[in-house]
Amino acid sequence: MKKFTIGFLVFAMVAIITVFAFAQRGDKGKHERGFGHRGFERMAEKLNLTDAQKAQVKQISEASRAKVKPLRENMRANRQQLKSLTENEPFNEAQVQTIANQQGAIAAQIIVEKERTKWEIFQILTVEQRAQAKQLKEQMEERFKGRFNKSDGEDF
Numbered sequence: 001m002k003k004f005t006i007g008f009l010v011f012a013m014v015a016i017i018t019v020f021a022f023a024q025r026g027d028k029g030k031h032e033r034g035f036g037h038r039g040f041e042r043m044a045e046k047l048n049l050t051d052a053q054k055a056q057v058k059q060i061s062e063a064s065r066a067k068v069k070p071l072r073e074n075m076r077a078n079r080q081q082l083k084s085l086t087e088n089e090p091f092n093e094a095q096v097q098t099i100a101n102q103q104g105a106i107a108a109q110i111i112v113e114k115e116r117t118k119w120e121i122f123q124i125l126t127v128e129q130r131a132q133a134k135q136l137k138e139q140m141e142e143r144f145k146g147r148f149n150k151s152d153g154e155d156f
Contacts, residue, residue: 064117
C-alpha cells in the first residue's frame with residue numbers, strides 16, 4: 001500500500017507539473033502558443049485590459065517563467081534518474097524515495113510561484129475587473145464541475 005501511495009503521489013505531481021509547464025510556454029508562433037496563451041487573450045478581452053495592464057501581465061509572466069524554468073529542468077532530470085533506476089536491477093526503493101521527495105519539494109516551489117504570479121496579476125486589475133474575473137472563474141468552475149468528479153462510486 002505504501003508503494004502504491006508513493007507511486008500515485010509521484011504520478012500526480014508529475015501530471016500537475018506537466019499541466020503547469022504547458023501553461024508557462026512563451027510567446028511562440030500562432031499554432032505553438034498553447035492553451036495558456038489563448039486563455040490569456042480571451043480573458044484579457046473579457047476583462048477589457050488596457051495595453052498597460054497587458055504589458056504588466058506579460059512582464060509578470062515572463063519573470064515567472066524565468067523562475068520556473070530551472071525548476072522544470074530539475075524535474076526533468078529527476079524523471080530521467082527515476083527512469084534509469086526503474087530500468088535497472090535491483091530496485092532501490094531508498095533512491096526512488098529520495099527522488100520522489102525532491103520532486104515533491106520542486107512541485108511545491110512551482111505551485112507557490114504559480115500562485116504568486118496569479119496574485120501579482122490580480123493586483124494590477126481594477127476593482128471592477130477583479131469582480132468580473134471572480135465571476136468568470138466561478139462560471140468556468142461550474143462548467144467543468146461534473147467533468148472530473150465521478151459520482152458512480154468508483155474509486156479509480
